Amino acid sequence: MLGRFGWFQDNSGKHVHPPKELRPSQRGLFDVQGNLFEWTHDWYSAYEAEAITDPLGAKRGSDRVFRGGSWGSVAADGRSANRSPFGPTLRSDNVGFRLALSPSLKSEE
Numbered sequence: 001m002l003g004r005f006g007w008f009q010d011n012s013g014k015h016v017h018p019p020k021e022l023r024p025s026q027r028g029l030f031d032v033q034g035n036l037f038e039w040t041h042d043w044y045s046a047y048e049a050e051a052i053t054d055p056l057g058a059k060r061g062s063d064r065v066f067r068g069g070s071w072g073s074v075a076a077d078g079r080s081a082n083r084s085p086f087g088p089t090l091r092s093d094n095v096g097f098r099l100a101l102s103p104s105l106k107s108e109e
Contacts, residue, residue, distance in 0.1 A: 002075045006034025012071035016093065033078040036096035037066040044085035063087055070094035 003011045004023050012035075020030045043061035057065065063085035069077035072094050076082075086095075 002034060002078045006031065006069070006078050007071045008034045008069055008073050008075050008078050009071070010075065014071065016071050032068070032080065034069050034073070035071055036068075036094055037070045037073075037084070037092075038068050039095060039097045040065045040067055040083075044083070066095055 002008055005025055006022065007017050017035055022030070024030050025032055042057035042065040043059070044063040044065045045058035045061060047055055064087070065083045066086060067080055067083050069075075069079070069082060
């Protein structure tokens with residue numbers, strides 16, 4: 001099913017794609033899996049053994065986390081739960097970051 005929602009090695013043509021060329025997720029989000037690995041703010045460390053909701057990760061470290069897959073990844077890597085450690089100076093054409101804009105709140109008059 002990833003081929004309907006995200007770019008990976010089997011459907012990407014070996015390059016990054018502009019946003020919104022594929023279908024949105026069930027939550028209405030575009031391009032959350034695949035296309036580019038996403039750099040995160042987290043330092044990499046192994047997760048604790050017990051289940052934790054929204055773990056924060058290590059307070060410091062040598063590697064940062066990036067998530068999901070990219071246009072060059074196998075389909076199994078195209079999950080937001082997929083996380084990989086890489087040094088903060090890594091430069092690659094299949095790694096990016098996500099910009100998010102919160103909707104402004106309108107006051108009712």
